[in-house]
Amino acid sequence: MRYFLILLHRSRILLLFILLEAIAVYWVVSAKSYPRAQFNSVTTEINGRISNFQDDFQSYLNLRIENAQLAEENRRLREQLNESLLIQNYGADTINDSVLNQRYTYLPAKVIHSSHLKASNYLIIDKGSRSGVKPHMGVIGPLGVVGMVSSVSSNFARVIPLINNSLSISAALKSEGYFGPLKWPGEDYLISQVTDIPRYSNVKAGDTLITDGRSRYFPPGISIGVVESKTLQADQNFFSLEVALSTDFANIAEVYVVKDLFGAELDTLQNPAIQ
Amino acid sequence: MKMLRDIGILLLMIAIQVFFLNEYLFNHYLNPYLYIYPVFSILIFYPRFWQLVIAFALGASIDILEESAGVHAAATVFLAFIMPMLTRVFGTGREDNPDVPHFKTMSLERRLGLLFVGFFLHHFVLFGLESFQWNQFGILLQRSLYSSLFSFIFVLLYQLWNARR
Structure with a gap:
């Protein structure tokens, strides 16, 4: 012994x-x-708390910019209020409100971790399955489209932003309606790329790109970015556009998760095997 | 007092690694891991037991903050464990007492050699555990070599700057 x-x-x-x-x-x-994966949930919790603390500090530093962004968003929303609209209806028509059904609802969330200089960037937001967040939900910010939820835990969700080359969404020209897939080519977090815009379109630098009905997980009309330049693709029939993204991924704090109330109904049509 | 200063340096290195080097400067494939520098410069002054415990705490802190699940802890403990052997191999050319090889009293060339080999072995264990695919040995070796070279450039600049002072 x-x-x-x-x-x-x-x-x-x-x-x-x-x-x-x-x-x-x-x-x-x-x-x-x-x-x-018990260890993993412990470290996620610790990481989440530290990220929260870091985020509080960063939010304080960025208050001025965020206030300006929120004010801009308020302005746009105020313009859509009934008070801002002139009703040109001289009593001849009947207004039937039940025609309008709410399709999208928005869940505000805070970004507690984000990267924008890596090869595969991602965000973590402070809302998870407990708040009703599910994979494939769209995420938008005050300035425009942010990305899409890829996975959720009970309190947090992981979002693939537009600056991750595994995400592709449909983007349409606001002026003409032509659309093509938007996919990040890598390198610069401010610039993305839209391909397959017909050659006969009058697209020019400065045109706005928005989401349209084909974007599926986003409401139509949300800003994606502004056309910087166009080049003819190798097939000579389509333009490829360089797009300056609306959302500043280096400074992103508040986002909204988009819930499509008709999403399940659409899924049954797009994927009949679910039934 | 010295202990407090050392703890301060360790916390500062963790903060620089997590909030600056990992976050803002570099992409995932080429990321300098400078937080292990205190294993060479500070931990050598502590008893062996504490060297390993502190190295584990250092690596585990990075793992918790980066959600990398133990790979940094394993690699840093490994580095701390082999440090006396490395110091013996590279320390034979010191100017002072030949019985006590010492990182701080080595000639600059030998110190750089020790740093490079130390960084490489740490990164090798780190990436090996991270990918968990030891069959892709060539890729692992290549990635360890590039990343340790990248980390080494930072340390080299610091060492040269220090030597000129």
């Missing part, structure tokens, strides 16, 4: 090394194997 204790004492550094490595490797393995 005494020899055993002496042996233990002599090799205590080696034993400590093995113990610490075992803890670390167990941590790695348990995080990689789905059913036993």
